[in-house]
Amino acid sequence: MSKLEEVKKTFNEAIAGSSWWSRHIGSQFVDYLCLFVAKIVERMAAISSRALQESYLTLATKRTSILAGAETEGYVGRKAAPSKGCALVTNTGTKRVTLPKYSQCVADNQLRYTLMEAIDLMPQESAAVEVQQFEVSKMNYTVDEGKNWLAVAFPQELTKRIHNIIVRVNGEDWTHVFKFRNTDGKSKAYMEYYKPTDQLGVRFGNNNNGRAPATGDVIEFELWLTNGVTTLLDAQYLELIDMGIQSAYKDQLSIKTSTSIIGGAEPEDIESIRNNALYSPIYDEQIAWDSDYMTFVKRNISGVTWLSIWGEAEQEKLTGTPDVRNINTIFICAYSADKTDEILNQEIQVLFAGREGYNERYKLVERKDMPFTGTVKGKLYPSSNPEWATKVL
Known part of the structure; x- marks a missing residue:
């Protein structure tokens, strides 16, 4: 039975008991009135059905609905990550200079940068420090x-x-x-x-x-x-922001980037939030379930292009000899197209810091990049131009 027929039946049953309205049963007026009501019912049913879909994380299309489902699972998306690099701090004055950790600087691009280490320099002394783009x-x-x-x-x-x-x-x-x-x-x-x-x-x-x-x-x-993905080239000067007593050091400190400050990342995108909320709520940011270190690392560190993690048995196959030092050791080798190896390895070390209670040791393995030659064979359709394919390759 269609919606229109259901509405007609219900409406006719409702007015059948009225001596005045019952005379209009079957009239054109009642037919069109029922048609109008049926269209309203169909429209509201469609809207209600679509609204119901938004309550399911797998079917939701609105950002607010996906975020609501993620909050139900207790999932918080990966935050924005700052660009990182190094700077050379030089005391050009005649007095000792000290700065606390997380001192703030500004560059010519008007972005804030933070010195990740405390500074204690004698006159004409220099020190290399890590710099991150955040305020x-x-x-x-x-x-x-x-x-x-x-x-x-x-x-x-x-x-x-x-x-x-x-x-x-x-x-x-x-x-x-x-x-x-x-x-x-x-x-x-x-x-x-x-x-x-x-x-x-x-x-x-x-x-x-x-x-x-x-x-x-x-x-x-x-x-x-942080501003996420930003770039500051090397050999750029940073200026200390006026922060009380530190302002006295501004004229006798030279802060110059010694590497490019790169490698930031934007907050996690909405589709990634949906999938992680659906399939990764078991991970509590503290442990790697069932030795799934790959997921643990990729969820907490952005920009990982390639990652390989192996244990004692695999390591002894690689070396060909057993070694007691391999017991309970997790070997990690990674690569990022956006970050230097030094920065990436440091982030991995910080991620696994404090987990000694799990009776595991985490060892970073230096990646060995080997050149290789790839041979590409293909078939072109008669309507294609071979020169186009060559340019693409």
Whole structure:
């Protein structure tokens, strides 16, 4: 039975009990009125069906729906990553110069850069330091009323630039955990979440799973804000930003890039967020399940073009001899088209740092690039031009 016939039947049954309306059953007026209502019903049914599809992560097409499904799974997309490189810092003055870690600089491209190491230089002394393209911004939030599951979301314009968040409550660092795993009511921990409104947020516990900030507590959010994919060539000067006592050193410090600062990455795209929320919720950013180190590395480090990871048995096949030093050792070799080997290896080392409790050792293996010759054989259609194919190759 069609929608129109269903509407006609229902409408006729409804007006059959009325002495006045029953006279119009079968009339052109009732037929067209039923047609009008049937079209409304069909349209609303289609809209409702489409809206229902948006509630399924596999069928959703709207960004907000996909992000809502990802939040349900507790998945937070990979954040923007800063470009990295090295700079040479020289004390050109006659006095000792000291700078704290994460000192801020600006380049001619008007982007902020951060010195990743503390500086302590005597006159005419130089030091090579790592530089990353991000600026440090701090926000304070005072808890007006203590409550369970306190959540603080950051504005959209900041969210798309956030690379890292450091949370301090009353000046004390709290720890980022995944869904409050392995916490109790005294654990000074928080989790991150991502709202469908494209806002990254921080959520605290309920004094059962993670401690809840009390009334009057001051929460400080230190945000590392990056512009993602940027390039600053070598031999470019960086200028210290006026930061109180450091301003006295501006005239006697020379900061010059010794390598190009490259290798940044944009935040994770929406289709990747969908797939990771569907198929990767088991990974909690702490361990590699069933020795799946490939997924663990690629999920946490952007721009990995090629990756190979192997264990004790494979290593002994390569060397041809058993070695007790291979026991519980994970060998890692990687390549990125966007980052230098030094930067990529450093990121991998940081990723696996602090996991000694898993009784595993992680060893980075130097990649050996070998030239090879490839032979291409093909067949052209009669309508094709051989010169075009040659140019493409």
